[in-house]
Amino acid sequence: MAYVSAIPALFAFLYIANISLGPYEVFMMNLIGVYIIATVSLSLTNGYAGQFSLGHAGFMSIGGYIATILSFPVARKALLLSDLPPFLLHLELPFLASLLIGGAVAALVAAGVGLPVLRLRGHYLAVATLGMMVVVGALATNLIQFTRGPLGINGIPPYADSYWIYTWVIVTIFVMQRIVETKYGRSLKAIREDELAAASFGINVTRMKLFSFVVGAFFAGIAGGLFAHLITAIVPWTYSFVLTFDIVTMLIVGGMASISGSVIGAASLTILKQALKPVEEGLRIYGIVQLVIAVILIITMIKRPDGLLGHRELSLDMVMSLIRRHRSRGQLPISSP
C-alpha cells in the first residue's frame, strides 16, 4: 500500500494540470481516467476470472443513462424530459448518489444476466453479454419517455471533473487490488486455470464468477455515469459495440490480468485514438481509427497473447531489470566462434 502516499501527489498534479493546461488537454486527461476505470473493472472478469464478457458498454450505458436522469436539473427536465413519471420529473439527486445508483443497477442487471450463463462452461458469456448490450441499446432507443430515444439527452451538467474522475480511478484500483490480492483473487485465478480443480478445492465456482462479473459491472456503470457527465451529451450509440471493443483492446494490449497493464493500455490507446481522429476527419475516410485498433489487437494476440504485462504488475524491480537487460545486450559475453 505504498501507493497511498502517491495520492496527494496525484491530486497536486491534477490541480496544476487543470490550471495550466488547455481545455482539450484536460478533457483528454479525464477521458483517460474514465477508460482506466472501465478497463481495470473489465480485467476482473475477463482477465482474472477468465470469463469473457463483451457487455461492458451495455453496463456503461445503464450507468450513464440512470445517472443522467437522476442528476439532471429539475428546471431542464421540464423542457427536455417532460414525459418522465412524476417522481423522476421532480427529482434531482446529488452527483455521487446518481452515480452510485447507476452503478448499482448495472450490477443488478449483471447478476440477472450472469446467473443463468455463468453456471455453464464455455464462451456463452460472450454471446449473452453481447445480447444484453443489444437489448440495452434497444431500450435506450425505444424508451423515448426516459431517454429521448435517438435524439439523445444533451446539456448534461458537466459534474465529472478531474477530481471526481480520478477519485473514482483510485477507488476502482484500490477495490480491484484488495480483491486480487486476497483469497477472492486467488479463487478467481484458480477458476481461470482449471475450473474443475478449483471446484474440487471447495471454491464455489459459479458464485465467484458471478461476484467478479457483478463487481466489474458496478464499476462499468460508474464509468458510464462519469462518461455521460464528461461529454455532457449522450445518444444510444454513445455506448455501442465499438466502445466495448475499444475497452477490450485496451485490456488486452496492456495485459489481461494486470491492473497496471490495464492503466497503461487505457491511457496509450485513448491517446492513439484521439490522435488518429483528426486524420480520419481530415481525409474523410471513416473507419481508419477502428481499422488501426483492430490491427493492434490482432498483432498483440498473435505476438504477445497475454498483452504487454500479461499477468504481472508493473514494479520498480521490473523496470530496473528491463534496463539492466537492455544494457547488457550491448556487451554480450564473448563467445568462441
Add this chain to the structure above:
Amino acid sequence: MSITAEYVVIQVINGLVIGSVYALLALGMNTVYGMLKLINFAHGSVVMVGAYVFLLAMLNLGSVTPIALVATLVAGGLVGYVLELAAYRRLRGKPEVSLLITSLGAYIFIENFVRVTLTSQPRPFLVIPELNILFDVYGITIRVVDIVVILSGIAISAAFVIYSKRAKSGIAIKATAENIRAASLVGVNVDRIIVLALVLGSVIAGFTGFVWGVKFGQIDPGMGFILGVKAFVAIVVGGIGSIPGAVLGGYIIGLAEMLSVGLLPPVYGGYRDGIVFFILIIALLVRPYGILGVKESVRV
C-alpha cells in the same frame, strides 16, 4: 390492424426466409465451434463481403449474374482461407479465449476495411429485378426471392447434412468437430479439415450475403455482425455440435423473431433483436446443450 390468416402466413414465410439465412450461417459456425471452440465473429463479416462483391461485380464490372455469383462464393471462401492462415492457425494451442478475441478483431478489421476502401454509406442492392417479381397465391403476395431463399436454405442444409454423413471429407469434418484429438488419432489431417470447414462455411456465408441483399434491397458494412451473433444463438438453441441442430435452431430463431415482430403490437418492433437474446437466456436456463445437442460430460 386485425390479424388475419393471410397475415400470419406472410409472417411465417418471412420467418422461414430469415431462418434460412441463420441456418446457412449456423452450418459453418457450428463446425468451426466444434473444432476450435471458437465463436467465429468474423463469420458475419463474410456475409457483408459476399454482398459487396456481388454488387461490385454486377454494377462496376458489368458482369452477368452467374459470374458475379461465382465471384461472391470465391471471395467468401477466400476470406475464410486467409483468416485461418493469417490468424487462427497461429493461435493453436494458445488459450481458447485468444481465438475468440482474434476473431472479434478480424471482424472489426474486415468491416472497417470495407468502410475505408469502399464506402461507409448503405448502398441499394437492386441488381436482379427478376427476383423481386411479386406473385399471388390464394391472396398471399410472395416475392420470387422468398421462394429462392427458402429453397436454397433447405437444399444447402440438406446437402451439408448428407455430405457430412456420406463423403469422406464430410465425415472427417464431423469427426473433427466432435473430437479434434480423436480425429487426429485415427489419421484425419486436422489442419486441412479445419481449413476445409472454414472455407466451406465461408462460401455458404458469402452466398447468404447475396440473398440477404436481394431480400432487403440494401447493404452496409456493419450488416454482418448481428447476423453472425444470431447465428450463434441459433447454434446454442439447436444444439452445439449437431449439424441438423444448427439448421433447426436457425429456423426456430427466424420464426420466433418474425412472428414476435408481426404478432406483438408495433411498439415492440424495436425489440426484435432483444427477443432473440431473450430466447438465448431461456435456452441456456432450460436446455444449455440445445435441442439436438448432446450433454457434454466433464472428464478429468
